[in-house]
Amino acid sequence: MQALKKQTLLEDGLQLVADQPEPRVGHAEVKIRVAAASICGTDQSIYQITSKPGMRDEMLTYNGGDVSRYQPIIVGHEFCGEVVEVGEDVHSGVARVGDYVTAEMHIFCGHCQQCATGRRHICKNIRVKGVHLDGAFAEYVVVPATNLVNLERFGGRDVIPPRFGAFLDALGNAVHTVMEGRVEGKTVAILGCGAQGLMSTAVARTLGAARIYVTDFSNPQGFDANHLTKRFETARQLGADFCFDTNEEIAPGQRDEMLRRIRDEHGGGVDVALEMSGAEAAYNDAGTIVKNGGQILLLGIPSRPLRSFDFGKYAVWKGVTIRGIFGRRMFETWYGMLDLLGSEKSGLKSRLEKIIAREPVPLSEFERGFELVRNHEAVKLLLEP
Ligand SMILES: [Zn+2]
Ligand SMILES: [Zn+2]
DSSP states (O other): OOEEEEOOTTSSSOEEESOOOOOOOOTTEEEEEEEEEEOOHHHHHHHTGGGOHHHHHHHTGGGTTOGGGOOOEEOOOEEEEEEEEEOTTSOTTTOOTTOEEEEOOEEOOSSSHHHHTTOGGGOTTOEEBTTTBOOSSBSEEEEEGGGEEEGGGGTHHHHSOHHHHTTHHHHHHHHHHHHHTTOBTSEEEEEOOSHHHHHHHHHHHHTTBSEEEEEEOOOTTSOOHHHHHHHHHHHHHHTOSEEEEOOTTTSTTHHHHHHHHHHHHTTTSEEEEEEOSOOHHHHHHHHHHEEEEEEEEEOSOOSSOOSOOOHIIIIITTTOEEEEOOSOOTTHHHHHHHHHHHOGGGOHHHHHGGGBOSSOEEGGGHHHHHHHHHTTSOSBOEEEO
């Protein structure tokens, strides 16, 4: 079969392989023909591995950190497709051949303390398909039956068409973060206007946030001023009330205007700040704009340890709760997300339509797809094997 692989961690890029053997289904596994997959920031980091030491270390977790022991894997972890084979021990209530499905690609061990206490999303021995194990940028993928999400139970293709089904993993990160923030009736700041920032905006609006502020910092490594203007336009369509470029040099006055507005109109700060960018300046902004007793939830991953975050000023003195968010709760996040998508009145699906690239890209033209996402021309873009 055709598959997109990371052959070495010493070079950038990905390789399309034409003769990858199809994965064999184990007794407790399900084999899926991939209908569509979606490109994630993680995939971009794997592509640009030489400048992403954190990502490289993560991929080597189970190779003793030794780059020479790296075994090439198929990348990709956001996908949906059709069941083509079911292992002998998989109950027919889980899946049957022909079912339309997706999967939680974080493979939990099932026996660590976290797994044993209902927190499989932070399993101590977690392996991620598409990062540590073979993923979904291929014609077929095999997943443990325990990780299957059977979309037939949520209305099937009519309700969750493949253009949504292909990125539920990513949307689940945003849903998880926003749900942890209990945003209903609250003032929310979303720092970062990438895919996660935009999806979180849509979810926070759907879940009844009172006010939504979206910020980003225009710069050559991220969005330039032009792209950021477009992103903010999209954020407003998804439900943002106010958007601010916090780069004082490019957008003089915007950051001050944001601080003034938040201070004067929201009791000295926002209730919940969602950090979705991983940029150092954004952590400080989150600490500045969150109100005393508020929450900062962290989904973004900084590329290196932070040097400047003032815990005394932003956490201790303010009594602020700071929490990391990882993956999706299994499977509370999935159920919540799929019910929201299935509800016409929630409006989530129609909001998200605005960030899905109109034309899918064939897997064989993956370079073009990666470039569109890298250049911020597309937010969520589908690859079709
Ligand atoms: Zn992802
Ligand atoms: Zn575990």
